[in-house]
Amino acid sequence: MAMAQIxxxxxxxDCRTCPARHxxxxxxxxxxxxxxxxxxxxxxxxxxxPRCVIRSQGDEPGLALVVLSGWAAAFHTLPDGRRHITRFLxxxxxxxxxxxxxxxxxxxxxxxxxTAVCVQSEEALNALRAKYPLLEARFVWLLERQLVRDxxxxxxxxQLSAKERLANLLxxxxxxxxxxxxxxxxxxxxxxxxxxxxxxxxxLTAVHVNRMLRQLTIEGVLTFQSGRLCILNLRRLEAxxxxxxxxxxxxxxxxxxxxxxxxxxx
Amino acid sequence: MAMAQIxxxxxxxDCRTCPARHxxxxxxxxxxxxxxxxxxxxxxxxxxxPRCVIRSQGDEPGLALVVLSGWAAAFHTLPDGRRHITRFLxxxxxxxxxxxxxxxxxxxxxxxxxTAVCVQSEEALNALRAKYPLLEARFVWLLERQLVRDxxxxxxxxQLSAKERLANLLxxxxxxxxxxxxxxxxxxxxxxxxxxxxxxxxxLTAVHVNRMLRQLTIEGVLTFQSGRLCILNLRRLEAxxxxxxxxxxxxxxxxxxxxxxxxxxx
DNA sequence: CGTTTGCTTGAGGCTGTTCAATACCGGTGG
DNA sequence: CCACCGGTATTGAACAGCCTCAAGCAAACG
Numbered sequence: 001m002a003m004a005q006i007x008x009x010x011x012x013x014d015c016r017t018c019p020a021r022h023x024x025x026x027x028x029x030x031x032x033x034x035x036x037x038x039x040x041x042x043x044x045x046x047x048x049x050p051r052c053v054i055r056s057q058g059d060e061p062g063l064a065l066v067v068l069s070g071w072a073a074a075f076h077t078l079p080d081g082r083r084h085i086t087r088f089l090x091x092x093x094x095x096x097x098x099x100x101x102x103x104x105x106x107x108x109x110x111x112x113x114x115t116a117v118c119v120q121s122e123e124a125l126n127a128l129r130a131k132y133p134l135l136e137a138r139f140v141w142l143l144e145r146q147l148v149r150d151x152x153x154x155x156x157x158x159q160l161s162a163k164e165r166l167a168n169l170l171x172x173x174x175x176x177x178x179x180x181x182x183x184x185x186x187x188x189x190x191x192x193x194x195x196x197x198x199x200x201x202x203x204l205t206a207v208h209v210n211r212m213l214r215q216l217t218i219e220g221v222l223t224f225q226s227g228r229l230c231i232l233n234l235r236r237l238e239a240x241x242x243x244x245x246x247x248x249x250x251x252x253x254x255x256x257x258x259x260x261x262x263x264x265x266x
Numbered sequence: 267m268a269m270a271q272i273x274x275x276x277x278x279x280d281c282r283t284c285p286a287r288h289x290x291x292x293x294x295x296x297x298x299x300x301x302x303x304x305x306x307x308x309x310x311x312x313x314x315x316p317r318c319v320i321r322s323q324g325d326e327p328g329l330a331l332v333v334l335s336g337w338a339a340a341f342h343t344l345p346d347g348r349r350h351i352t353r354f355l356x357x358x359x360x361x362x363x364x365x366x367x368x369x370x371x372x373x374x375x376x377x378x379x380x381t382a383v384c385v386q387s388e389e390a391l392n393a394l395r396a397k398y399p400l401l402e403a404r405f406v407w408l409l410e411r412q413l414v415r416d417x418x419x420x421x422x423x424x425q426l427s428a429k430e431r432l433a434n435l436l437x438x439x440x441x442x443x444x445x446x447x448x449x450x451x452x453x454x455x456x457x458x459x460x461x462x463x464x465x466x467x468x469x470l471t472a473v474h475v476n477r478m479l480r481q482l483t484i485e486g487v488l489t490f491q492s493g494r495l496c497i498l499n500l501r502r503l504e505a506x507x508x509x510x511x512x513x514x515x516x517x518x519x520x521x522x523x524x525x526x527x528x529x530x531x532x
Numbered sequence: 533c534g535t536t537t538g539c540t541t542g543a544g545g546c547t548g549t550t551c552a553a554t555a556c557c558g559g560t561g562g
Numbered sequence: 563c564c565a566c567c568g569g570t571a572t573t574g575a576a577c578a579g580c581c582t583c584a585a586g587c588a589a590a591c592g
Binding site for chain 2: 146
């Protein structure tokens with residue numbers, strides 16, 4: 001399998017030093033037994049340098065990946081080479097969600113910054129989902145949250161102007177990077193993305209992204225320089241982004257205890 | 267709750283005559299006990315006339331809806347009134363998937379044709395998901411399939427030209443309506459949508475949809491008249507649509523037995 | 533230093549929008 | 563029977579948003 005081969009070439013990291021026990025599927029906190037089981041199914045933790053292909057469109061499914069640190073981009077490539085960044089991945093992001101019956105993955109994942117990825121067998125993860133109802137609920141919650149984001153993203157791509165689309169994306173990324181909603185005005189939020197990447201995620205050319213960013217700066221809405229985003233006027237940014245506050249809050253790092261399966265014992 | 271009020275005004279249908287035991291969550295076929303439980307949690311089946319608002323953005327979550335017949339459109343509305351059709355719903359489509367923590371739904375659903383909708387409490391459905399592992403797996407499979415479609419849809423909106431986006435949408439709808447992949451050339455597939463609706467789903471104006479449809483007809487790719495789609499040149503349609511055959515097959519009506527939880531007893 | 537990568541700015545052109553007008557078609561009421 | 567009507571489809575002309583191509587610059591890096 002191509003992905004396994006690529007990953008096996010990367011340096012290893014000791015699983016026990018994994019810094020991400022409070023992210024992704026491990027959140028909200030649960031029993032030590034469950035965390036131990038989650039650690040046990042790990043095939044390894046790999047460090048991918050910038051631009052490294054972590055997973056390639058067309059690979060066979062079978063591995064579940066969790067991002068432990070860094071930023072990566074998931075993108076879908078068309079037969080003629082055009083590509084679209086469907087989402088940015090960072091601490092806690094789960095790369096999986098291939099429905100049974102799909103023979104080839106349809107997304108590639110590339111590291112943007114140096115990225116640590118935890119690799120596990122999808123089958124083993126599924127077994128744990130069956131064993132721990134709260135893990136299953138958390139898994140479903142992550143899928144549902146992504147579906148909600150997809151609705152807003154599609155609406156943004158279809159209906160918003162270039163400037164609005166940029167505002168939408170940057171506000172979403174600011175909330176995720178700062179782990180806070182609403183984000184603070186004036187705070188410098190690390191966001192190590194290039195204008196070209198923002199273009200690939202918004203369906204704009206890098207040239208036009210640059211123009212729109214400059215305009216946003218002139219209007220006093222935000223600045224985006226040398227990998228840091230600074231929100232200057234949150235009210236206007238939100239008005240342009242046209243994003244639902246309730247949805248943004250889902251990405252702010254708070255992880256409501258899922259109730260989907262709370263009718264179960266324990 | 268607004269949705270419950272609206273639905274309660276609609277005529278009822280006897281649950282026992284429900285025609286959709288082979289669709290959506292009920293597929294693939296499983297034990298009589300499970301089907302009986304699924305029928306038991308129904309609050310009712312309602313018939314919505316064309317243009318009827320089945321569910322409104324901002325409603326409290328709590329009801330799970332399954333479309334039994336007809337066509338409906340799910341759309342997201344922006345504060346300034348612009349709206350985007352995120353997906354078309356037909357037999358078997360599940361309307362739910364609100365992550366816990368989201369106080370207001372972000373999608374409205376409107377009937378396009380006369381639409382029969384099965385209403386059930388989300389809580390009751392969740393209890394059944396916990397009781398029947400295969401139902402849970404089916405539920406997750408539907409979410410994952412939608413996520414895969416969302417990836418293609420976002421890529422189409424961001425990267426494809428107007429004609430290509432139309433081709434993409436019509437091919438997807440053709441597969442769903444004909445329940446077959448690949449669809450047959452020359453077959454007249456009922457698709458009761460207006461050009462304005464296609465525009466709202468592709469991010470184009472109805473005027474431009476009209477021009478692109480005429481061009482597709484001139485080029486001998488397809489015709490779309492009086493609610494019927496006819497594919498004339500499948501090869502060229504697929505080349506324009508830039509859609510993954512594996513993904514299209516997921517929507518063709520075949521429902522692979524989910525393996526997500528097959529490590530469980532039974 | 534030369535190369536690469538990312539950012540910035542200008543000029544011109546294409547895609548899709550906007551506004552407008554016309555035609556069509558089934559239903560409704562005079 | 564025809565006039566009228568709302569909803570849909572169709573077509574034209576002018577406009578605008580975003581793209582393409584091109585050039586120049588700064589910082590990082592081998």
